Amino acid sequence: MPNIKSAIKRVKVNEKNNAQNTAVKSSVRTAVKKFEAAAVNHDENAKELLASAVKQLDKAASKGLIHKNAANRQKSRLMKKLSAHA
Structure with a gap:
C-alpha cells in the first residue's frame, strides 16, 4: 500500500472503477449469451434479447470498456445469427 495520500486515493479509485x-x-x-441461446432455440423473444445485447454493447463501447469497432463487429455477428435462425 502506498504512503502518499494521493497514491492511496488512486488505488481506491482504481479498485472501484475496476469492479464497475x-x-x-x-x-x-451474459446478454450476448442469452441472445445466442435464444437464437439457437428459435425462441420468440430473440429479438428483444438482441435489442438488449446491442444496447449493452453500445453502452460499453461509449464508456470505453470495449473498442467501438469490436462492439460493431459483435453486433453485426449477432444480427447475422438472428437472420440465419429466423
Whole structure:
C-alpha cells in the first residue's frame, strides 16, 4: 500500500472503477449469451434479447470498456445469427 495520500486515493479509485468495469463487461457477455441461446432455440423473444445485447454493447463501447469497432463487429455477428435462425 502506498504512503502518499494521493497514491492511496488512486488505488481506491482504481479498485472501484475496476469492479464497475468488470460488472458491466460481465453483463454484456451474459446478454450476448442469452441472445445466442435464444437464437439457437428459435425462441420468440430473440429479438428483444438482441435489442438488449446491442444496447449493452453500445453502452460499453461509449464508456470505453470495449473498442467501438469490436462492439460493431459483435453486433453485426449477432444480427447475422438472428437472420440465419429466423
